[in-house]
Amino acid sequence: MTVLLGCIADDLTGASDLAGELVARGMRTMQVMGIPNEALPDDLDAVVVALKSRTTPVAEAVGESLAALRWLRESGCERIFFKYCSTFDSTPQGNIGPVLEALAAELGADFSIACPAFPANRRTVYQGHLFVGDRLLNESGMENHPLTPMKDADLVRVLQAQITGKAGLIPLGEIRARSVAAKAQALIAAGTTVAIADAIDDGDLAIVGAYCAGLPLTSGASGLGVAVGAALMGADAGGAPAPLPALGGRRAVISGSCSLATRRQVAAVRERMPACRIALDEGETPATLIARARDWIAAQAGDGPILIYSTADPAEVARQRALDPNASAVLEEVLAEIAAHLVDQGARALVVAGGETSGAVVQRLGVTRLRIGPEIDPGVPWTIGGGGPNDRLLLALKSGNFGSDDFMSKAWEMLP
Numbered sequence: 001m002t003v004l005l006g007c008i009a010d011d012l013t014g015a016s017d018l019a020g021e022l023v024a025r026g027m028r029t030m031q032v033m034g035i036p037n038e039a040l041p042d043d044l045d046a047v048v049v050a051l052k053s054r055t056t057p058v059a060e061a062v063g064e065s066l067a068a069l070r071w072l073r074e075s076g077c078e079r080i081f082f083k084y085c086s087t088f089d090s091t092p093q094g095n096i097g098p099v100l101e102a103l104a105a106e107l108g109a110d111f112s113i114a115c116p117a118f119p120a121n122r123r124t125v126y127q128g129h130l131f132v133g134d135r136l137l138n139e140s141g142m143e144n145h146p147l148t149p150m151k152d153a154d155l156v157r158v159l160q161a162q163i164t165g166k167a168g169l170i171p172l173g174e175i176r177a178r179s180v181a182a183k184a185q186a187l188i189a190a191g192t193t194v195a196i197a198d199a200i201d202d203g204d205l206a207i208v209g210a211y212c213a214g215l216p217l218t219s220g221a222s223g224l225g226v227a228v229g230a231a232l233m234g235a236d237a238g239g240a241p242a243p244l245p246a247l248g249g250r251r252a253v254i255s256g257s258c259s260l261a262t263r264r265q266v267a268a269v270r271e272r273m274p275a276c277r278i279a280l281d282e283g284e285t286p287a288t289l290i291a292r293a294r295d296w297i298a299a300q301a302g303d304g305p306i307l308i309y310s311t312a313d314p315a316e317v318a319r320q321r322a323l324d325p326n327a328s329a330v331l332e333e334v335l336a337e338i339a340a341h342l343v344d345q346g347a348r349a350l351v352v353a354g355g356e357t358s359g360a361v362v363q364r365l366g367v368t369r370l371r372i373g374p375e376i377d378p379g380v381p382w383t384i385g386g387g388g389p390n391d392r393l394l395l396a397l398k399s400g401n402f403g404s405d406d407f408m409s410k411a412w413e414m415l416p
């Protein structure tokens with residue numbers, strides 16, 4: 001079997017973002033959680049392996065990514081795309097740089113392109129600097145991220161600090177002059193191993209993607225992933241989003257993202273949807289929080305949707321982390337446990353906000369693969385979760401900073 005594009009995503013919402021974008025452009029794509037036990041269908045154009053490796057220790061992230069790479073190659077994938085966040089979420093230790101270098105070494109790839117631009121969500125790269133809308137990355141709210149605060153928008157500098165090789169830049173002028181290959185050759189001659197590519201619109205990404213389609217390894221956000229996919233597919237794209245089944249049951253939003261877009265979305269529904277706030281206040285333990293949430297859920301009449309959230313502003317996040325330095329990991333586990341309880345009680349459709357939060361929830365639910373349905377907003381499809389004990393769940397796994405302000409009510413309007 002030959003699969004055109006094998007993708008490794010460093011978090012779950014990033015994986016469904018990429019898978020959704022590939023499907024929206026006609027590529028027959030399946031998303032799997034880690035390395036699956038079962039064989040793949042033989043009619044796929046792309047496979048996306050979702051890991052939870054964005055913030056794990058470097059050695060763990062590298063090991064899991066290499067295992068995913070080996071499985072993708074055994075499964076017949078010809079080109080590899082490493083998907084990370086369009087806001088380049090990482091720490092000075094990684095994990096983007098070390099994972100990229102490990103994948104490159106395994107593939108024998110001496111040079112690769114890295115570009116987190118995703119114009120549909122207003123992530124653009126110019127002179128190697130990442131913008132979120134009209135703000136530089138380090139003034140976009142991402143400087144306050146609980147796990148990966150991004151305090152520098154200069155991606156060549158950020159990447160250089162994470163790799164042992166040499167980072168370089170393919171500036172916009174070279175891309176628009178269609179001299180990507182020549183510039184890449186010059187960079188390679190100067191010892192560059194990874195080049196950040198500028199890109200402001202999808203046309204720029206298409207030019208970069210056409211070049212990358214000839215390389216064993218490329219990395220970036222879903223904008224470039226789709227561009228590489230399109231270059232590999234040519235005109236053959238004939239896939240379509242999976243239709244959503246009518247599953248009934250309770251509907252719930254679980255929100256653990258503290259990103260600006262999610263905070264706006266939670267604020268928009270908090271007064272209109274029954275809402276339960278989860279906070280690690282003094283004296284609270286995971287057990288007390290879960291017990292209170294269960295009681296609250298039991299008291300809610302009808303099928304919802306209901307909202308359960310730990311989403312908070314930076315001051316509140318800092319307060320909870322002062323009480324418990326492990327607050328973020330604890331809250332992921334608490335929300336995952338509440339999600340499992342909801343499903344036990346008959347919930348069949350969940351919107352989950354936050355990449356790490358989604359990873360924790362999906363792991364806890366035992367979902368092993370996702371079929372990709374229609375897109376709610378750019379980068380956020382409805383999906384049909386399967387495998388494990390909870391076969392057939394509707395899941396919308398929302399990246400923290402994606403989605404319009406009315407996302408949390410709009411998502412439900414798409415369900416049959």
Ligand SMILES: Nc1ncnc2c1ncn2[C@@H]1O[C@H](COP(=O)(O)OP(=O)(O)O)[C@@H](O)[C@H]1O
Pocket residue numbers: 146147256257258259262279310311312316317318320321327328329330331332353354355356357358398399400401
């Ligand atoms: N009130 C809070 N205080 C501290 N950490 C929190 C709080 N609420 C959520 N978190 C943590 O913040 C992190 C948010 O990351 P994530 O779920 O990936 O969201 P995003 O997609 O916005 O990055 C998670 O680890 C989550 O548990």
Ligand SMILES: O=C(O)[C@@H](O)C(=O)COP(=O)(O)O
Pocket residue numbers: 011013014015017018084085086087118221222259354355356379398399400401
């Ligand atoms: O590329 C993106 O921005 C997303 O796909 C993504 O990876 C976001 O991650 P979270 O904000 O942690 O959900």
